[in-house]
Amino acid sequence: MAQVTFQPGGVVARGVSGESLFEIGRRNGVPISTSCAGKASCGLCRVVIRAGEEFLTAMGPLERRHLGNVYFITKQRLSCQARLVADEGDVTIEVP
Ligand code: FES
16 A cells, blocks of 8 residues: 655555545544535645645546646645555655
């Protein structure tokens, strides 16, 4: 299984290919803001990718609508849209 570390709390969780960071966080008690419950419409579930972006799906148009094309600067993703691409790898994110 892949491993996701949620900062600043330090929660370490496991996930499988296809799961979103939002789903993994919720399942493990990490408070991630939302008002759309993971449907990419509220834009509140932003997280910062600190490591392991190569283990996540690429940013799609729904995310770009909220975040623009500045990932290379901000490293922000919508946690409900960033999904694990494999059953292995280490990802570290920061939840604001
Ligand atoms: S939970 Fe609303 S955009 Fe991700």
